[in-house]
Amino acid sequence: MTSSPRPNIVLIFMDDMGYGDLGCTGSPLISTPHIDRLAAEGLQLTQMYSTSPTCTPSRASLLTGRYAQRVGLPRVIFPEDREGLSTWERTIADVLGEVGYRCGIYGKWHLGARPEHNPTRHGFDEYYGLPYSNDMDPLHLHVGADRIEGPVDQSSLTRRYTDEAMDFISRHADEPFFVYLPHTMPHIPLHVEESFRGTSRAGTYGDTIECLDHHVGRLVRHVEELGLSENTLFLLTSDNGPWFEGRTGGRRGRKIDTYEGGIRMPFIARWTGRIAPGTVSESVQSFLDIFPTLASLAGAPVPQDRPIDGADMTELLLGGTPTERGPLYFFSHWHLNAVRDGRWKLHVDRFPTKDLRELPQLFDVETDVEESYNLADLYPDVLEHMLGLVETFGGEIEAGRAEAEARALA
Template sequence: MDGSTRPNIVLIFMDDLGYGDLGCTGSPLISTPHIDRLAAEGLQMRQMYSTSPTCTPSRAGLLTGRYAQRVGLPRVIFPADPEGLCGWERTIAGVLSDVGYRCGIYGKWHLGARPEHNPLRHGFEEFYGLPYSNDMDPLNLYVNADRIEAAVDQSTLTRRYTDQAMDFISRHADEPFFVYLPHTMPHIPLHVEEDFRGTSRAGTYGDTVECLDHHVGRLVDHVEQLGLAERTLFLVTSDNGPWFEGRTGGLRGRKIDTYEGGIRMPFVARWTGTIQPGRVCDDVRSLLDVFPTLATLAGAQIPDDRPIDGVDMSGLLRGEELPPRPPLYFFSHWHLNAVRDGRWKVHVDRFPTNDLRELPQLFDVVADPEESYNLASLHPEVLDRMLGLVDAFGREIEAQREDAVARARS
């Protein structure tokens, strides 16, 4: 792809936003007109899956296009943990910066808190945000590698992240840019600007989401005012399902679960002039696919010296029909809990709980997205095939485990 057609990219990544928490995904209590506008002017994908039901592995999968188990980051990491994203891994920012993109991150990193894990070591030239989740201690705000604030006013973070992203875009409006905006909210503890308190019908959680939506609107308006709308791809999604509050849209399970409510994500894409407005897509896709898709759009090289689990879906953005995606595997830590292949999904574990009753479960998630009815006894041949996928991929990942752990701790 030549330089004149390569898009700028703005990737907005919410934290613990539920599948049903947006107006365009059916929320009856939360108003999100700005994200809804992006959906109306672009593409909404209704079967997009996170790479994990928890923070760190979800982000590892998104940024590398590889299952977090291959990266050695299968669980949430804490401030004192030695693990982090090692220098051998290639991120979206890394491959895009190789082909001239200016790359900035504004928000929550959560891929390691040590200096060697800093986003500046992974293709980003600017970092403004938190190194991990807002319920962890000590909570410090960083600019690049420097701590600038210890008593963080979390009610202002959404605005400040957006301000920094807008400034970066202004400074690089004449160059291709990648802005990664992984918001802190609506992860608990919830904090919201005073102007948004009480604006929704869904309590502080709803107020927080409406505040996020407002600042998405500010960012989109800024790009449009710079005359960059037709050159900029916006992506809006979430890392995993909602935790103690939030709406899954009727899907079973929540954050931490590998049932649909924990891993099926809202996903909106707008690229004016390229993505046909008002499209709704029911293809099964994964946030793993973002890495190879953005690399392809940018004309960057996808690493060929390691397994890349993501599949390029750039053609889908242009309205092309793509073949069905290969199976998707859902882990909790090192436990392979579930597999989605076509219309079928099998559950073989419920880690981190130890309740294994009624397993394995086989669901037709096209007919039964709520995963209410186990069809294992009616389709033994499908169950056998799905269990074969579980066994083969589980053995593949286990064979790589020792090396992956060593890299993450190096």
């Protein structure tokens, strides 16, 4: 097999899986040996953040390297909505495709359901999956722009996504490829193959995670059997925190919250021979950083005509000294709920809840990851600095709101 100096990339993206739902992140009830193996053979980041605690904006940031508010997709999109990812935006697939990568998506899209929003209009050569979450109607399985199945047999989706991804890799083993595998599960309603029912000690939710783990193992073995292991970067994470079930690893809040349980995600990277095995880093990173990082690794130019909010973390992945990260901002819809800068995290809103008691809340999340103790009264200088960040960045986003909303409706 011909080796390429640029890595193949496989990005596995779970839906609503909690930080503590893997063996390697401390789950006492769910067995994930294949994902644990990826972690043991690569890098774990313990402070990787989603920009949002819900589906659509999380994915918009992941694929564009931009805050979802800049993209005009600050909330969850429903099937009847007109909004979607504008063709003006540049996705990871767009920039990788321009330098010769073949790009396929197998799973949940959730960045618009109209024809102009289809993944094949945004850099992907192939698309097999659902246009939005599995609790929305009407639910159809798509291949490209075509509906091929409805109602959908959701119990087989994890296997079928993996089968399609494996087939794509086989067909493009001699050229650089990007596989985006955004699984439908464990978003509710939970569906799992019959052979995995009762296999975990964590109910159907745990069975679903163990099924996902099994198919991650199949995919990794397939790449290894093709002789591509040393030239393939695997990335694995989840879009946001767990919803009704799942474990946050002791962190406050869940999906929909911008407390740590809703936005701090497990993150694993394995690149055999390039990423040192067994590495654990506490460097603060964001989904925003994945876009510029993959562009850098592929030798693809990053767009210069718009703000790119992510930072290249190649040095961190490959064992160098990570670049110091600037502030990270966490939104719910258009509401700037929280900001993290260094060890400090400030909450100024809890949208969508109307309960604003005890705000602002200032936490030292390096010593208080549960966000239990408000230090705002003890560190007035830090509070003033953080409030200044909120005012400045919140104003920048608000100033671009009308243009972003118009793009998403175009």
